[in-house]
Amino acid sequence: MLSTGALRAHLLAAGLAGPVATSREDSLRSYRLFAARDPRVTIGLEPERAWGERELLGLMADRCGVSPDPGRVTGGEVIDPELTLGALDAFAGRLRAVAARGAPVLFGTGHPHRLLGFYAGLADALSAAGCLVLTPAQGRCIDITTRFGVRMCNLDYVRGVALVREPGVRGAGRETGAHTHSPLPVRAALEGLADSGGPLPGLVVGDHGWVCGAGQLGIEAIGLAAADDPALFVGEAEGRVSVAVPLDDAVLSAHYLPLTRYVLNRACLSQ
Known part of the structure; x- marks a missing residue:
C-alpha cells in the first residue's frame, strides 16, 4: 500500500507536483485566452460568468498552488503537492461512489502516450467491481480543428x-x-451511445475536453489537469466538474502508475 507520505515524495521526485515543466509564460497565456473565451482553451466548457485574467490567476493559485503574483511573468510553474493529494482523495471518492452503485463509466484521454496506463488501471478495477466500461462509437471519424488546420x-x-x-x-x-x-x-462517444440506445455514463473520467465536454452536458466528470489548463478548474468552481486534480500531465507514463495504486486503495478497489 502506498502511503500519503510516499506518494507526496513521488509527486515531487517525478515532477508531477512541486516545480513542474510548465512555464509561467504558458500558464499566463492560457489564462488570457480563457478570459477571451478562446475555444482552444475553454475545451468544451461554456463558463457561466466572466472570468478575467486576475480572477483566473486567483483561482489557479487556490486550486493548483501557482503563484498569485501577477507581476511574476517568467520562470517555471509550481503545483502544491498537498492540493494534488487532496484532489486525488476526492477523485478516489467519486470512483468509490460509482462502483458502489455499479454505474457505467466512460474513460477518455487526450494524452494517450502519458496517461493511458493510469486510466486503464482504473478501468480494469471498475470493471472488476461490476461497472460497465463503455466503448461507444468505435472507429467514428471526428474532424478536429488545430492551429495547423x-x-x-x-x-x-x-x-x-x-x-x-x-x-x-x-x-x-x-x-x-x-x-x-x-x-x-466525448461528444461523438455520447452521441454513439444515444444512437445505439445504450446507457449513458454515470461518470466520465479523463482529461482536457473529455472532462469539460461531459461536464458541460450535465454528466458527472472527474479528471487531471496541468497548471496551464484552467478550464477544468473553472468547471469545478462552477459545479460542472466534480474533481479536477492538479498535476503535470506530460511526464513519463510510468510515473503515473503509483497514482493508480494510491487512488484504487483510497477507493477500496485494489485488486
Whole structure:
C-alpha cells in the first residue's frame, strides 16, 4: 500500500507536483485566452460568468498552488503537492461512489502516450467491481480543428480507454494516439451511445475536453489537469466538474502508475 507520505515524495521526485515543466509564460497565456473565451482553451466548457485574467490567476493559485503574483511573468510553474493529494482523495471518492452503485463509466484521454496506463488501471478495477466500461462509437471519424488546420481522427479504445488516432496510422489497439484538447471525441462517444440506445455514463473520467465536454452536458466528470489548463478548474468552481486534480500531465507514463495504486486503495478497489 502506498502511503500519503510516499506518494507526496513521488509527486515531487517525478515532477508531477512541486516545480513542474510548465512555464509561467504558458500558464499566463492560457489564462488570457480563457478570459477571451478562446475555444482552444475553454475545451468544451461554456463558463457561466466572466472570468478575467486576475480572477483566473486567483483561482489557479487556490486550486493548483501557482503563484498569485501577477507581476511574476517568467520562470517555471509550481503545483502544491498537498492540493494534488487532496484532489486525488476526492477523485478516489467519486470512483468509490460509482462502483458502489455499479454505474457505467466512460474513460477518455487526450494524452494517450502519458496517461493511458493510469486510466486503464482504473478501468480494469471498475470493471472488476461490476461497472460497465463503455466503448461507444468505435472507429467514428471526428474532424478536429488545430492551429495547423482540420485534422481527421478516428475514435479508438485501448484497454477500455478512448483516444483518437489519425487515419492510416497503424497499430489499432496499441497504446498510441494523437494529443488533443478537443471536446469533440466525448461528444461523438455520447452521441454513439444515444444512437445505439445504450446507457449513458454515470461518470466520465479523463482529461482536457473529455472532462469539460461531459461536464458541460450535465454528466458527472472527474479528471487531471496541468497548471496551464484552467478550464477544468473553472468547471469545478462552477459545479460542472466534480474533481479536477492538479498535476503535470506530460511526464513519463510510468510515473503515473503509483497514482493508480494510491487512488484504487483510497477507493477500496485494489485488486
